[in-house]
Amino acid sequence: MSDYSSEVLIVGGGPAGAALGIALVRQGREVALLEQTATAHDKVCGEFLSHEAAGYLESLGLAPRALGAVAIHGVRLHGRKTIAACELPFPALSLTRRTLDEALLTLAQQEGVIVHRGQRADALTRTRDGWQARVSGGAEHAAxxxxLATGKHDLNGYRRPRGKQSNLVGFKMYFRLKAAQMQALAGWVELFLFPGGYAGLQMVEGQQANLCLLVTREQLAHGGGAWNALLAHMCASSAPLEERLGGAVPLLAKPLAVSSIPYGLLPDEIEDGLWRLGDQAAVIPSFAGDGMAMALHSALLAAEMYRSGASAAEFARTMRVQFRTQMRLATAISRLMVSAPVAAEAVRLWPGLLGRIAARTRIPLPVRMTGLPELRHNGAGLG
Ligand SMILES: Cc1cc2nc3c(=O)[nH]c(=O)nc-3n(C[C@H](O)[C@H](O)[C@H](O)COP(=O)(O)OP(=O)(O)OC[C@H]3O[C@@H](n4cnc5c(N)ncnc54)[C@H](O)[C@@H]3O)c2cc1C
Incomplete structure (x- = not known):
């Protein structure tokens, strides 16, 4: 006999899990959600909110600008020196995950999702009637x-396969910039290439700058795995980054980090009947700034397919078909950015390339789903 039971159980309350919960309760379903964190928290993320992601949030009833999101109008690409800059063909935003994820979970709760905070699922097993999750305190949830929407974290027994680019470690740090640095960055997302990785920098609400980066394990090991050594390597390799961060004050005691990211992962053939969403299903390289849009897309698509009686396997196949082209392209470019950053010089010779690459790595819109606005596939953004 379980301690709790519901029609649907969602494990993980990031953008994918929370959005799915909202969509399912609006179908009149009884939904429980387990989220391991008890309060709002920071996450490793560039916090670039693409046009598509913002559109999905608005369709759910959440206005990113009202939450303090700042506008991003253009993208700059830097190597040793500045390589290219272009305007985004649509307004993008920047919002901390601390604010966004909490707002989504609060909305889910207000809409009627039974949200269990501070409850980590340790095990998820198939039963005769469905599924049973055991949480860290020992309680059992049946549904x-x-x-499964645990994002970057794999649940025991459900390890994701390796992606196509799996040797990168992600870091994130907030900085307080000097006034002139802040002014130069305002409204832009900036990408910096350095040997062994790449970084994104943009302002977020609260006058903070988010530096989020990916580096190979090998490059990290060169500096003994130390954050300061990595930062020094990046700044020594990119004069524009040195200019942006010189004298800037770090705002977290230490950077947040994540490893074993299976970039290039696409939904696998599944037979166990478990629906996998967001980063548990597909992981697009971060430079594309599309992860949250994909997570929200997967959630709303899953809700619609569940309503129509489709199976988890059919959902996985649909996701695979929808994302495979962008995923292949984004992964190939991400590999090139890390292993041959000099290739980015091509963008200097062909300035339109930056916009073209970005446009071709967008998620596949329009999505025709009940209650969702028609969003046009219209352009570029890097994050
Ligand atoms: C370096 C880096 C930079 C990125 N930059 C961007 C960007 O600029 N823009 C963008 O759109 N995307 C970006 N992404 C991608 C984006 O962060 C993810 O795609 C997105 O967070 C996926 O959402 P999700 O809901 O699937 O997972 P998550 O956001 O990871 O949420 C999963 C949730 O599940 C909870 N959880 C985990 N395990 C359990 C458990 N066992 N029990 C209960 N709860 C659990 C976690 O606490 C978490 O709240 C970036 C990713 C990385 C690594």
Missing amino acids: RTAF
Whole structure:
């Protein structure tokens, strides 16, 4: 006998899990959601909110600008020196995950999702009638259908396969910039290439700058795995980054980090009946700034397919078909950025290339789903 039971159980309350919860309760379903963190928290993320992601949030009833999101109008690419800059063909935004994820979970709760905070699922098993999750405190949750939305964290027994680019470690740090640095960065997302990785820098709400980067394990090991050594390597390799961060004050005691990111992962053939969403299903390289849009897209698509009686396997196949082209392209470019950053000089010779690459790595819109606005596939953004 379980301690709790519901029609649907969602494990993980990031953008994918929370959005799915909202969509399912609006279908009149009884939904429980387990989220391991007890309060709002920071996450490793560039916090670039693409046009598509913002559109999905608005369709759910959440206005990123009202939450303090700042506008991003252009993208700059830097190597040793500045390589290219272009305007985004649509307004993008920048919002901390601390603010966004909490707002989504609060909305889910207000809409009627039974949100269990501070509850980490340790095990998820198939039962005769559906699924059963055991949480860290020992309580058992039973449900007819389970959705796995644990993002970057793999649940015991559900390890994701390696992606196509799996040797990168992600870091994030907030900085307080000097006034002139802040002014130069305002409204832009900036990408910096350095040997062994790349970094993104943009302002977020609260006058903070988010530096989020990916570096190979090998490059990290060169500096003994130390954050300061990595930062020094990046600044020594890119004069524009040195200019932006010189004298800037770090705002976290230490950077947030994540490893074993299976970039290039696409939904696999699945037979266990478990619906996998967001980063549990597909992981697009971060430079594309599309991860949150994909997570929200997967959630809303799953809700619609669940409503129509489709199976988890059919959902996985649909996701695979929708994302495979962008995923292949984004992964190939991400590999090039890391292993041959000099190739980015091509962008200097062909300035339109930056916009073209970005446009071709967008998620596949329009999406025709009940209650969702028609969003046009219209352009570029890097994050
Ligand atoms: C370096 C880096 C930079 C990125 N930059 C961007 C960007 O600029 N723009 C963008 O759109 N995307 C970006 N992304 C991608 C984006 O962060 C993810 O795609 C997105 O967070 C996926 O959402 P999700 O809901 O699937 O997972 P997550 O956001 O990871 O949420 C999963 C949730 O599940 C909870 N959880 C985990 N395990 C358990 C458990 N066992 N029990 C209960 N709860 C659990 C976690 O606490 C978490 O709240 C970046 C990713 C990386 C690594």
